[in-house]
Amino acid sequence: MFVSKSRLRRWWTWRQRWGSLLLFLGPGLVFFSLFHFYPVGQNIYLSCVQWNILSLRKAKTFVGFANYVYIFKDPVFIKTVINTIVFSVWTVGATVVFGLILATLLLRVCPWIRTTVRTVVFVPVIALTVASAVVWKFMFQINFGLINYLLSFIGLGPYAWLNDFVLALPAVIIMGIWRDIGFTMVLFLAALLQLPQQYYEAADIDGANDAQKWWHITLPLIRPITMFVVVIQIIKSFQVFTQVFVMTRGGPGDATRTIVQYIYETGFVYWNMGAASAMSIFLFGVVLFMTVFQFKYFGEAIRY
Amino acid sequence: MKSSWSTDRAGMTRKIASIGAYIGISLFFLFAMVPLWWVVMTSLKFPQEVLQYPPTLYPHSLTFSNYEVVWNRAPLGRFMLNSLIQTGPTVVTTVFLAAMMGYAFSKHRFFGRDFLFLVVLSSMMLPVIVRIIPMYLMMSDWKWVNTYQALIIPELTTGFQVFMMRQFMQTIPDELIEAARIDGASEPRIFFTLMLPLVTPAIAAMVIFRFMYMWNYFLWPLIVIQNMDMRTLPLGVALFQARYTVSYQLLMACSVISILPILVVFMFLQRHFIRGVTLTGIKV
Numbered sequence: 001m002f003v004s005k006s007r008l009r010r011w012w013t014w015r016q017r018w019g020s021l022l023l024f025l026g027p028g029l030v031f032f033s034l035f036h037f038y039p040v041g042q043n044i045y046l047s048c049v050q051w052n053i054l055s056l057r058k059a060k061t062f063v064g065f066a067n068y069v070y071i072f073k074d075p076v077f078i079k080t081v082i083n084t085i086v087f088s089v090w091t092v093g094a095t096v097v098f099g100l101i102l103a104t105l106l107l108r109v110c111p112w113i114r115t116t117v118r119t120v121v122f123v124p125v126i127a128l129t130v131a132s133a134v135v136w137k138f139m140f141q142i143n144f145g146l147i148n149y150l151l152s153f154i155g156l157g158p159y160a161w162l163n164d165f166v167l168a169l170p171a172v173i174i175m176g177i178w179r180d181i182g183f184t185m186v187l188f189l190a191a192l193l194q195l196p197q198q199y200y201e202a203a204d205i206d207g208a209n210d211a212q213k214w215w216h217i218t219l220p221l222i223r224p225i226t227m228f229v230v231v232i233q234i235i236k237s238f239q240v241f242t243q244v245f246v247m248t249r250g251g252p253g254d255a256t257r258t259i260v261q262y263i264y265e266t267g268f269v270y271w272n273m274g275a276a277s278a279m280s281i282f283l284f285g286v287v288l289f290m291t292v293f294q295f296k297y298f299g300e301a302i303r304y
Numbered sequence: 305m306k307s308s309w310s311t312d313r314a315g316m317t318r319k320i321a322s323i324g325a326y327i328g329i330s331l332f333f334l335f336a337m338v339p340l341w342w343v344v345m346t347s348l349k350f351p352q353e354v355l356q357y358p359p360t361l362y363p364h365s366l367t368f369s370n371y372e373v374v375w376n377r378a379p380l381g382r383f384m385l386n387s388l389i390q391t392g393p394t395v396v397t398t399v400f401l402a403a404m405m406g407y408a409f410s411k412h413r414f415f416g417r418d419f420l421f422l423v424v425l426s427s428m429m430l431p432v433i434v435r436i437i438p439m440y441l442m443m444s445d446w447k448w449v450n451t452y453q454a455l456i457i458p459e460l461t462t463g464f465q466v467f468m469m470r471q472f473m474q475t476i477p478d479e480l481i482e483a484a485r486i487d488g489a490s491e492p493r494i495f496f497t498l499m500l501p502l503v504t505p506a507i508a509a510m511v512i513f514r515f516m517y518m519w520n521y522f523l524w525p526l527i528v529i530q531n532m533d534m535r536t537l538p539l540g541v542a543l544f545q546a547r548y549t550v551s552y553q554l555l556m557a558c559s560v561i562s563i564l565p566i567l568v569v570f571m572f573l574q575r576h577f578i579r580g581v582t583l584t585g586i587k588v
Contacts, residue, residue: 017412020491024408025420028401028461035458036427039438046437102332108325117329119574121336123563126570126577129520130538131559134545135343138552146342149359180336186578210321239431242522246542251320260523266435267437268527280434 040284046277067278077279079254080262083169085256088237091176096229098177099184100222103192104214106185108140118189122182129179133246136175137162162248168255175243180236184229191225192218231291238287259283347371347556354553370557374544377554380561382533383540390455390525390536391518397460399510403503406469407495411481421470427463432523444530453534454528459518465510473499474507508576516577519566537562 049060071077102121106114124132139146140161148158161171199217205288207218219226241260244250250257250265259279267276346354347370349363375381409421439450439458448454476499484494500507522538529535535543541562548554570577 012528016491018414021408021414023492024404028405028466031401031457031461032424032427032463034442035435035439036430036461036463037423039435040430042438042441043434098332099511102329104326105325108322109329113329117333118578120333120340122578123340123567123570124336126516127563128538128541128559128567130522130541130545131562132339134555134559135339137545138346138555139339139342144355144357144359144552146338146359149357149486152358178339181332182336189579199319235429235431239433241433241464242538245522245526246545260431263433264523268440273437277437280431280437283431284429284434287431288426293430298444299314301356 006023043277043278043281046273047281049088050274063274067274068282071275071282074275076254076257077259077262080257080259082236083254083257084240084259086169087173087176087240088234090170091180091237091240092230092233094173094177095170095180095184095233096226099181099229100188100226102181102185103188104218107192114189118182118186121185124179125182125186129242130246132179133175133243135249136171136178136243140171163252165252165255168248168252172240172244172247172256175247176237176240179243180233184233187225187229188222191222227294231294234294235287236292238283238290327359334510341561343556346553347560349553353552369559370553374554374557374561376527378540378544378558379532380537380540380558381537383537384565386452386534386536387519389452390521391515394456394459394518395511395514398462398465398514399507401461402465402469402510403500403507404495405466406471406473407499409466409470410473411476411478421466421546424463424466428467432465436524436527439524444553449528450534452534455525457483458524459521462514468510469503474501476502505579510575511580512573516566 048062048064050063050066086118102117106117138144140159142148142160142163145161149163151157151159159167161167195218199221200213203213203217239256239260241264244256244258244261245264248256250261260283263276263279263283266272266279345360345362348366348368349360349370350365350367353360353364405424409417409424435458443449443454448457480502481494482497484498489498520538521536522542525536525539526542529539541558544558545555
């Protein structure tokens, strides 16, 4: 009697345990499977078959890596990869470096200035990217644009910016930096405000100056958050689409066409789904590789 | 005598450094501010003034008619409503599902937990564009193209939110949960009455973060929405810009209107906004 009751009880707790697990994980996993995991598998499959929209559901022939070979022979795709890398290097570098510098400077000024500047610099982060892109497109306009007007004071220009093969990508990059600098600044500022003071006191006793303290204490201490910011910015910037779509549509020529923009066009304008799938799998591979690589080689947080 | 000279010098260096800080901050402030200033000022100008060179830094004759014209020509109210219908349920459900999964991943032990978590986490690095082609085929199979459910249902989970929720919940002591279990509380009860109240700050942060993301979401709506009536705000603004390419004063007014709702929310909840962003980073 006692034994059976205990077994019943054990069965009951077992059931309750797995039942509750199912309850907590089940709904989420269903959505993850349907809209995250399944699409990846489906995409890998699609990248290995030949098809177009006219034979949407039938007549798909397996072609192996032909789509991958095709995209790497496509000079436009290579160009979009280079554009995306250039965009990422500049925006990630500038937003991280300038965000950190701005946060460091904000620590030195009185609180109300800090709050005001933080608010204004953060507005681009919350504004619709589409709307910001519209504004910047106007600012870069050749005849009535503000930027050419400002440059005229130092005797430069006027430049065609978004219609210029050389300057179009830098223009898009500048807009990207403007949009994200508030985001990195806020993260760094929060990290800096939380730093333990005892290291700085010790450094004061040793007679270190501010620059030395910043380089030898602050930077190592905020390394984990820097890692996080860099990874997030890379994941974001490799997927840049909205501002390019609004400001230049990839032009002039292919000067500002990015990977995502090209995938969008290949898939949903020219309906070449095989190539589009292959490109998107390539993009996923790159982002995954960069993230894992970074965590593996720069990831170990330094503990003091 | 000598020591007072050296403190003087230190004070001098400090003063110079502080002036330098103010100059640096002003530069960043200007960089952020100029486009914001420019969009508002241009939206208040008459068309002739917009197209004159050199450009005027503020409207010499002021008009609000641009806003009226934009509001009458583009159904911005409808776009905002669509955005709200898309954003509201998505935000609430995402955070709730993430909290449930975060609870399971942080406070339960089961076979394959860490692997499963890693799989969920890896979806953080999954670019939106990778999901879009299969999802579009799915939506057209289900006849969901141009519907609200196509905007909402695929966006109900993100790896990032699950990851953050797990991080927060790990900071809550296990003893608390164990005590409740010994007292005979059921798992749902523990989750709702103990766990959720304890992670309220995290939930607020996650809601704001998700809201910012969804309100700005462009790529998926661009593909799955083709009807005018179903367009969300970002799509609407993009369409407006494509139609009135050179009516800059109208474009600027349209941009200002599109920013206003979230700006008002931001002004009231600024603290939570900043915290929402920082919490996500700091805990790593």
